[in-house]
Amino acid sequence: MNKVSTKHNYTELEHTPLSGYLHPLYAASFASIGQPLDLEFSKGRILKRPVFDSGLFDGMGVYPFLCCTYWTELERDLERLQKELISFSFVSDPLGNYDANRLEKIFSDKFQPFKTHYVIELAKYDRDLLPANHKRNIKKNRDKVTIGTVAKPLSCLDQWNRLYENLAKRHRIEGILTFSEAAFAKQLRVPGIHVFQGSVGNEIDGMLLWYRQGAAAYYHLGAFSPIGYEMNLSFKLFDYAIGYFKEMGLERLNLGGGAGVAENPGDGLARFKKGWSNSTRSTYFCGKIFDKEKYREIAEKRKLSGSRYFPAYREGDFG
Numbered sequence: 334m335n336k337v338s339t340k341h342n343y344t345e346l347e348h349t350p351l352s353g354y355l356h357p358l359y360a361a362s363f364a365s366i367g368q369p370l371d372l373e374f375s376k377g378r379i380l381k382r383p384v385f386d387s388g389l390f391d392g393m394g395v396y397p398f399l400c401c402t403y404w405t406e407l408e409r410d411l412e413r414l415q416k417e418l419i420s421f422s423f424v425s426d427p428l429g430n431y432d433a434n435r436l437e438k439i440f441s442d443k444f445q446p447f448k449t450h451y452v453i454e455l456a457k458y459d460r461d462l463l464p465a466n467h468k469r470n471i472k473k474n475r476d477k478v479t480i481g482t483v484a485k486p487l488s489c490l491d492q493w494n495r496l497y498e499n500l501a502k503r504h505r506i507e508g509i510l511t512f513s514e515a516a517f518a519k520q521l522r523v524p525g526i527h528v529f530q531g532s533v534g535n536e537i538d539g540m541l542l543w544y545r546q547g548a549a550a551y552y553h554l555g556a557f558s559p560i561g562y563e564m565n566l567s568f569k570l571f572d573y574a575i576g577y578f579k580e581m582g583l584e585r586l587n588l589g590g591g592a593g594v595a596e597n598p599g600d601g602l603a604r605f606k607k608g609w610s611n612s613t614r615s616t617y618f619c620g621k622i623f624d625k626e627k628y629r630e631i632a633e634k635r636k637l638s639g640s641r642y643f644p645a646y647r648e649g650d651f652g
Contacts, residue, residue, distance in 0.1 A: 351524070352523070352545060354551065355378075355400050355402065356523050357369065359378075360379075361519055362512075365515075368382075374403065374407070375407040376402035377394075379394055379423065381417065381418065389627060391421065391422075396510070398423065399425060399426060408439055420442075420624075420644045424619075425447075425619060426616075428614060436619055440619035440620055443618065444617060444619055446615055447616040448615075449591075450587055450590045451589070451610035451613055452588065452612040452614050453586040453609060455584060455585060455586065458579060460576075467568060478531055478564065480529065481529070482530075483528035486528045487522055496539070526543070527542075527578075528540060528542055529570050529577070531566045534560075539555070539557040539566035540555065541555045542554045543574060548585070550583055552588045555567060575609065590606070632646045634646075
């Protein structure tokens with residue numbers, strides 16, 4: 334593997350109240366998957382999961398990636414985790430203040446570039462430079478659409494669940510992204526959430542969920558009705574959200590990566606996000622085995638000891 338020299342140098346707002354992916358309520362929304370576990374020194378949050386019926390546990394970062402306030406302290410947290418877990422894995426925050434070379438040394442059991450994330454540096458953002466397709470879809474049928482923010486995010490839980498159910502059916506979503514109503518009820522209460530909605534008629538036909546953390550905002554999820562898709566409502570909502578955050582004075586927006594777990598710059602979602610962005614950031618998949626003997630025993634029992642998946646014994650497990 335080629336050496337990775339990327340270093341993220343963003344200033345972390347250490348004294349800013351916790352919000353977004355850093356807030357404990359966000360991790361709590363995944364309680365059906367694992368027990369939320371605080372990282373004492375790095376101030377991140379992970380999930381502690383039972384490893385089938387072995388009586389053992391492993392750890393994973395919450396979706397979509399691990400955020401930490403103090404990345405340089407993550408190694409200290411591993412000393413505690415090795416007493417509780419047989420392995421630990423996560424995807425790194427694309428805007429995190431860490432040295433990727435250092436992560437590679439720490440997580441020597443598994444370290445690889447994961448997905449490119451599309452980022453907007455708002456100081457350099459110029460709406461006039463958007464691709465022609467984006468400009469066309471922003472303007473098309475704009476007079477038929479009403480767009481705005483939601484003052485009380487939890488009030489839109491029913492509408493959001495309806496739209497997300499449509500998204501799940503349309504894209505056959507499974508695994509960790511099959512959020513329950515209870516999970517979304519928690520996520521809509523997380524400090525720093527911003528909800529944007531669009532309507533074609535009397536119904537809500539599209540919504541975007543974003544989380545603000547310090548000087549940045551992360552696009553979290555979006556969902557649309559059949560009419561919302563037909564009217565290309567995603568273009569209009571993203572245009573509105575970007576303008577909203579720019580006016581708010583934020584420095585950058587993370588739009589996320591393309592669809593699926595494999596890098597594919599040509600997929601529709603990647604092209605859509607790339608069209609808005611003026612920068613990119615990498616994420617990395619990191620894994621560490623604390624108890625190699627137990628890890629090997631469980632993998633062999635499940636006949637997955639030769640798997641390149643990490644952790645190997647989780648291959649095919651979408652619980």
